Amino acid sequence: MFKIVLNTIVCFIFFSTINAANVLPQDMQKCANSDESCLTKTGQMIVTNYAKSGLRELNLTPFDPLHIKSMVLEKNPASPVNIELSFNDVNLNGLQNLKIKKLKGLDANFKEMTELEAEVPTLTLEGPYSINGKILVLPIVGKGDSKIVLDNIHIVAKIKFKPVQKSGKTYAEVESIKLELNPKHVSFSLGGLFNNDKQLSDTMHTLLNENWSEIFNELQPEISKALGLIIKLIINNVFAKYPYEEYFA
Numbered sequence: 001m002f003k004i005v006l007n008t009i010v011c012f013i014f015f016s017t018i019n020a021a022n023v024l025p026q027d028m029q030k031c032a033n034s035d036e037s038c039l040t041k042t043g044q045m046i047v048t049n050y051a052k053s054g055l056r057e058l059n060l061t062p063f064d065p066l067h068i069k070s071m072v073l074e075k076n077p078a079s080p081v082n083i084e085l086s087f088n089d090v091n092l093n094g095l096q097n098l099k100i101k102k103l104k105g106l107d108a109n110f111k112e113m114t115e116l117e118a119e120v121p122t123l124t125l126e127g128p129y130s131i132n133g134k135i136l137v138l139p140i141v142g143k144g145d146s147k148i149v150l151d152n153i154h155i156v157a158k159i160k161f162k163p164v165q166k167s168g169k170t171y172a173e174v175e176s177i178k179l180e181l182n183p184k185h186v187s188f189s190l191g192g193l194f195n196n197d198k199q200l201s202d203t204m205h206t207l208l209n210e211n212w213s214e215i216f217n218e219l220q221p222e223i224s225k226a227l228g229l230i231i232k233l234i235i236n237n238v239f240a241k242y243p244y245e246e247y248f249a
Contacts, residue, residue: 027045027049029042034108036102036104039103039106051095058238058241060238063095065091065093067089067090069088071086071226073085080214081133081134081135081215081218081219082135083131083134086131087146090125090128094121095123097120100116100117101117101118102118103115114160115158117155117156118154120155122149123150124148128146129142129144135204135207135208136214136215141194144191144192144193146190148186149186150186151183151186151187152185153182154181154182161174161175169243171244177231177232178224183216186216189205193205
């Protein structure tokens, strides 16, 4: 259910398109606006080479693992998955293995939507969590360490940028983000369920893992919203480094 993953993924890939100033590494090709082939190639190079180390020249911090300080999914009484689920100081692992299939947009006039299509073999979210509510009419409560694994994820992201004037120059900022994350499988391991009652915990884990698709689909809107906020901050930090035109050939 944690396409969070993807959300996050997206932002880093957009960084990939960037190729600004002469201080950047020599292996980073500067692309023309809307050059899909070049953007895809450069994006993949950044994901592969800088996921672990980051890229200081672009204000890009390391993103594998991606540290998420806080994420909260609120209850939805209209949903069969009516839970309050929060994560604190968790890590998302696996973004370095992201494969970009298509990266297009980033036009000079900010008219086109920037679109990303990618795949990643496995994303793992690990760290402290708390949960309270109902899943498919059964109550659930717990607090402890979590491990959520998404396998074979197909990611589609659409980002709309807007121009912002600063000191007579044009910079780019994110206006909106829409994410779609479609894993082939999700597995849940939640420690501390029902005050460590083994029988209740085992029963709930069976429910979660046998019905992962339905549970994930119900949580996706809130997950995408929470992740979108994180991605927006990251992308804006990168694009604040240089005027927009300097990122392109």
